[in-house]
Amino acid sequence: MSDAAPVNASLTPQPGHLYVVATPIGNLADLTERARAILGAVDLVACEDTRTTGGLLTRLGLRRDLIAYHDHNETEVAEHLAAQLAAGKSVALVSDAGTPAISDPGFRLVRACRRRNLPIVPVPGACALAAVVSASGLPTNGFLFAGFLIAKTSARTAFLEKYRDFEYTLALYESCHRIDKFAEEIVATLGPDRIICIAREVTKLHETWYVGRAADVRDRLLKGSLKGEFVVLIAPADFVL
Numbered sequence: 001m002s003d004a005a006p007v008n009a010s011l012t013p014q015p016g017h018l019y020v021v022a023t024p025i026g027n028l029a030d031l032t033e034r035a036r037a038i039l040g041a042v043d044l045v046a047c048e049d050t051r052t053t054g055g056l057l058t059r060l061g062l063r064r065d066l067i068a069y070h071d072h073n074e075t076e077v078a079e080h081l082a083a084q085l086a087a088g089k090s091v092a093l094v095s096d097a098g099t100p101a102i103s104d105p106g107f108r109l110v111r112a113c114r115r116r117n118l119p120i121v122p123v124p125g126a127c128a129l130a131a132v133v134s135a136s137g138l139p140t141n142g143f144l145f146a147g148f149l150i151a152k153t154s155a156r157t158a159f160l161e162k163y164r165d166f167e168y169t170l171a172l173y174e175s176c177h178r179i180d181k182f183a184e185e186i187v188a189t190l191g192p193d194r195i196i197c198i199a200r201e202v203t204k205l206h207e208t209w210y211v212g213r214a215a216d217v218r219d220r221l222l223k224g225s226l227k228g229e230f231v232v233l234i235a236p237a238d239f240v241l
């Protein structure tokens, strides 16, 4: 970063601004200084689960008014919050962990603000996707993030078939309930030699990385704990580690 680069140095929330604030994906020390300042001073914090975010704020020694904004009320609450912002309130949007709107609620509120030309300010920080892609050793010149695949086996196989010869890395989130089956599906559909990465519990105590041939990654994964959170990357077919 150049010494002369002008930055938005203000740590004080501005009236009528929506702040999209990333929170840690496991390690509390990953909360940024700016996130802490904004969370400690906005009029309202919109969060997925008031108990989770309430707990985070308590650990940070902060107290704020919270409003629940989740998959089941997103549409109504987005309109309500946009009206509050238009009336001059400052609002921070957070999810349970990581960056809002990345496989988490947020998109509808951000769109509602864009439609009204309300100012939106990202306060970047932890994101499981960026953490895993950046430290995987798989190609990063381009990647397709597909979030969570739907649970149906035929749809998952169809996805893998569709992107078999894709020129960039594929990135997916996967639940602990399906990670073993998904590793099997990758081996069965793309073959044992495809290079993949499965990262577990990143930034947490039991952080574990499995990187290499799909068949070897599957075998090592099945020998370890399948609890926790997982990101899966699949390299292009011609990639050699």
Ligand code: SAM
Pocket: 025, 026, 095, 097, 098, 099, 100, 101, 102, 103, 104, 126, 127, 128, 129, 172, 173, 174, 175, 199, 200, 201, 202, 203, 204, 229, 230, 231
């Ligand atoms: N918005 C979040 C982000 O920025 O990463 C993602 C939320 S999504 C509901 C949760 C999924 O993200 C998990 O099922 C897992 O696939 C991935 N994830 C979140 N935290 C993780 C971690 N510490 N290690 C590995 N994967 C993680």
